[in-house]
Amino acid sequence: MSAPERGFNFGLASLLLAVPLIAAYMGEPYYLTLATRIAILSIAAVGLNFALGLGGLVSFGHAAYFGLGGYAAGILANHALKGQAILDWPFELGGTTFMPTIWLVAVFAAGLAAFLIGLLSLRTTGVYFIMITLAFAQMLYYFAVSWPAYGGEDGLPVYVRNSFPGLNTLDPVQFFLISYAVLLIALALFSLLRNSNFGVALRASRQNPGRVASLGIEVFRLRLAAFVLSGAITGLAGALYADLNRFVSPQMLSWHMSGEIMVFIILGGAGRLFGPVAGAVLYIILEQSLGEVSDYWQIFLGLLLLCVVLYARGGLIGAVLDRRLG
Amino acid sequence: MTNSLLSMKNVTAFYGGSQALYGLSLQVHQGEVVALMGRNGAGKTTAIKTICRMIRHKEGEILFCGTDLDPLTSHRAARLGIGLVPEGRRCFATLSVEENLVAAARTGHWNLAQVYRLFPQLRDRKGKSARTLSGGEQQMLAIGRALMTNPRLLLLDEATEGLAPLVRKEIWSAVAELRKGRDLTILLVDKSPRELAKVADRCVVLERGRDAWTGTFEELTPEIALRHLGV
Numbered sequence: 001m002s003a004p005e006r007g008f009n010f011g012l013a014s015l016l017l018a019v020p021l022i023a024a025y026m027g028e029p030y031y032l033t034l035a036t037r038i039a040i041l042s043i044a045a046v047g048l049n050f051a052l053g054l055g056g057l058v059s060f061g062h063a064a065y066f067g068l069g070g071y072a073a074g075i076l077a078n079h080a081l082k083g084q085a086i087l088d089w090p091f092e093l094g095g096t097t098f099m100p101t102i103w104l105v106a107v108f109a110a111g112l113a114a115f116l117i118g119l120l121s122l123r124t125t126g127v128y129f130i131m132i133t134l135a136f137a138q139m140l141y142y143f144a145v146s147w148p149a150y151g152g153e154d155g156l157p158v159y160v161r162n163s164f165p166g167l168n169t170l171d172p173v174q175f176f177l178i179s180y181a182v183l184l185i186a187l188a189l190f191s192l193l194r195n196s197n198f199g200v201a202l203r204a205s206r207q208n209p210g211r212v213a214s215l216g217i218e219v220f221r222l223r224l225a226a227f228v229l230s231g232a233i234t235g236l237a238g239a240l241y242a243d244l245n246r247f248v249s250p251q252m253l254s255w256h257m258s259g260e261i262m263v264f265i266i267l268g269g270a271g272r273l274f275g276p277v278a279g280a281v282l283y284i285i286l287e288q289s290l291g292e293v294s295d296y297w298q299i300f301l302g303l304l305l306l307c308v309v310l311y312a313r314g315g316l317i318g319a320v321l322d323r324r325l326g
Numbered sequence: 327m328t329n330s331l332l333s334m335k336n337v338t339a340f341y342g343g344s345q346a347l348y349g350l351s352l353q354v355h356q357g358e359v360v361a362l363m364g365r366n367g368a369g370k371t372t373a374i375k376t377i378c379r380m381i382r383h384k385e386g387e388i389l390f391c392g393t394d395l396d397p398l399t400s401h402r403a404a405r406l407g408i409g410l411v412p413e414g415r416r417c418f419a420t421l422s423v424e425e426n427l428v429a430a431a432r433t434g435h436w437n438l439a440q441v442y443r444l445f446p447q448l449r450d451r452k453g454k455s456a457r458t459l460s461g462g463e464q465q466m467l468a469i470g471r472a473l474m475t476n477p478r479l480l481l482l483d484e485a486t487e488g489l490a491p492l493v494r495k496e497i498w499s500a501v502a503e504l505r506k507g508r509d510l511t512i513l514l515v516d517k518s519p520r521e522l523a524k525v526a527d528r529c530v531v532l533e534r535g536r537d538a539w540t541g542t543f544e545e546l547t548p549e550i551a552l553r554h555l556g557v
Contacts, residue, residue: 200425204418211416214378215430216404216475 001273004321009274016277017180024173032172033244034288038280039179040240045264045276046186047233052262053271054199055226056206060130061117061137062261065231067144067253068113069106069238074156074248076102081159099164099178102239110235111228113140118227122220137258144250155249162243169243179240183277186233191273193229202226203271234261263301267308269315278316330389331356331479331511332377337386338535339376346372348535349386354479359505359512361522364532365556370515371413373532374483377513378410379403390479404430409477413484413515415468419457423448426456426467427474434476435509441470444500462493469500480504482514486521494521501525519543519551531555 001009020035044066051057079086079095087093096102121132150156161169169175193199201222205212209219242248251257260283268279286304290297312319332354339347347369354360362370375381377388379400388395395403404410418426427441427448442449445466451459456467465485472480482501486494502525504510516522522529523543531539531546531554538554539546 197428197431200421200429203425204421204429207418207420208416210380210400211412211418212430213400214380214404214410214412215471216401216432217430218399218401 002321005272005274005317008317008321012274012277012281013184016281020176021173024176029172032176034284036172036176036179036244037241038277038284039176039183040237040244041261041264041284042277042280043179043183043186043240044234044237044261045268045280046183046190047230047235047237048261049190049230049265049271049276050193050226050233051230052265053275054194054202054206055223057122057223057227057230058130058262059133059227059230060255060258060262061133061135062231062234063253063255063257064117064133064137064140065110065114065234066238066241066257066261067137067140067248067250068110069235070242070248070252071144071150071156071238072106072109072235073102073162073239073242074158075150076105077158077160077162077242078150078156097160097162099162099169099243102162103236106235106239107232110238111232113235114228114231115224117231118224122223122227134255134258137253137255141250141253141255144253151249153250155247155251158242158246158248161246175244179244182236182240186236187273187277189233194271194273198222198225263305265315266305267316269317272315272317275315275317282316329356330354331358331391332513333387333389334373334377335387337373337376337383337388339372339381339383341372341381346381346535347376347383350532350536351386352530352537354511354513356511357509358528359501359514359526361526361529362513362515362532363517363519363522363529363555364538365554368532369535370532371483372535374410374481374513374515377403377479378408378481404475404477407476407478409472409475409480411465411468411472411480411482411485413487415461415464417456417459417464417467417471420455422453422455423459423467424452426471429471431474432476436473436476438474441473444473444503445470460493462489462496465489465493465497466500469497473504477510479511479513482512482516484515484517486516486518494518498525519546519555 020032023031048062051059076095077097080097085092085094117136121129124132145153163169164178167174201212201217205219205222213219238252264276264279264283267282269275286301290300308315314322330353334350334352336349336351337347338349350373362373364370372381376383379395379398390406393406427438447463448466448470486497498521505525528542529546530537533554539550
């Protein structure tokens with residue numbers, strides 16, 4: 001990573017921390033909620049960046065893992081509130097509002113789903129892979145719509161904010177800081193793995209999987225590991241998102257959500273450490289500013305996306321830094 | 327040199343419906359350097375690709391260290407100890423030199439220090455993207471990358487093709503260096519008999535997908551060369 005990119009990343013991370021804290025100090029909680037949303041959606045995009053940015057796996061079904069994480073949080077909190085067990089047999093399993101436990105369940109559920117979906121979908125490539133991942137996500141979406149026990153199409157309200165030891169999660173600043181800290185951890189993990197032998201092999205497999213296999217690496221396993229990790233991190237983001245909104249609905253599982261997460265990466269720069277964060281920041285700013293101008297603000301987003309794809313393959317970060325570096 | 331590391335017996339292989347190998351038989355012994363020669367389309371690259379399982383043979387038998395390669399995929403063959411330096415180098419363009427080397431590194435004699443000792447130019451450019459290297463440096467990188475997997479058999483396919491004479495000399499001296507230890511077996515494909523004679527123990531000449539002649543370079547008379555190689 002070049003020094004200007006490190007500087008850009010540091011600046012972006014600092015801004016994302018400072019702006020909401022200043023806004024909260026000045027009595028503007030709306031911006032704090034917005035920044036929390038950016039942080040959580042960035043975590044989801046960091047998850048997808050493992051598969052898409054490093055492995056070149058264009059998953060159009062990451063909403064499945066985002067939604068599963070959300071439902072894990074929603075279901076556990078809902079049962080805890082009602083005092084009902086989720087399972088009675090073969091062992092009794094109750095709900096919980098303890099955030100670390102909810103996160104573990106969300107990561108496990110999303111990781112397991114990514115493992116099962118990856119086992120089948122990673123046997124294909126190109127447009128077939130895109131379609132299979134989309135199909136699995138839509139299956140889960142329709143399942144959630146038709147599952148009345150957890151709200152069906154209307155979704156499931158989470159009446160309590162889940163708890164974190166030593167913190168008051170009902171305080172928006174503290175909840176933002178939790179989300180921000182999780183984002184930093186996800187970014188650190190991404191950075192660590194991108195530069196490890198695993199990450200290097202994954203990036204090599206994106207260029208030429210046959211050549212990687214001829215060097216003794218089983219590309220399928222490599223991609224499956226990346227896909228599972230990717231899904232698990234996106235699931236964790238889903239759990240936080242459910243907590244932020246205190247509500248989960250099938251919309252979290254819909255293809256719109258998959259597209260949104262992918263747009264963050266394309267806008268920011270696929271494979272770049274802070275690409276998902278830059279993309280999420282830009283997306284939310286556009287949504288807020290253009291949304292006031294027109295209900296059809298996504299037309300402008302579409303035009304911007306077109307420009308990025310045609311003229312700035314490295315995304316926003318690439319456009320700013322690569323041009324500066326010549 | 328009686329123990330055969332690689333043995334191919336009556337191997338046939340196809341590209342779709344087009345047959346490329348017509349019963350190729352070949353023996354490579356432990357520690358040997360064997361040159362695979364032949365005219366264009368004789369089946370040299372197909373033989374290499376069949377050994378490293380990028381192409382599956384249809385008939386015949388390929389044994390490596392006594393293991394039948396037939397059921398093995400490309401990555402399993404590589405894990406047995408077959409290292410490939412492909413034709414056209416094929417480095418991972420967006421990765422740095424060092425990342426190319428460590429991408430598939432396995433423990434053994436060959437590590438970054440050993441590769442940099444063999445090719446000091448790579449050490450100087452370790453942080454640079456592979457796409458910025460010259461053709462010769464990319465070839466060194468491709469050889470280094472294969473060595474980092476610590477193979478028992480190194481397959482070099484047209485290692486000096488398209489390179490400047492000075493760079494070719496560097497590559498040949500690196501191959502000669504690899505030959506010194508005799509713990510690495512090498513099967514190499516090239517079109518230059520004069521250079522091959524300096525590093526190879528013997529040569530196998532392919533013609534129309536089968537072995538047409540086998541012997542040492544001393545035995546490769548101008549008549550045999552003219553008949554099978556057209557030179």
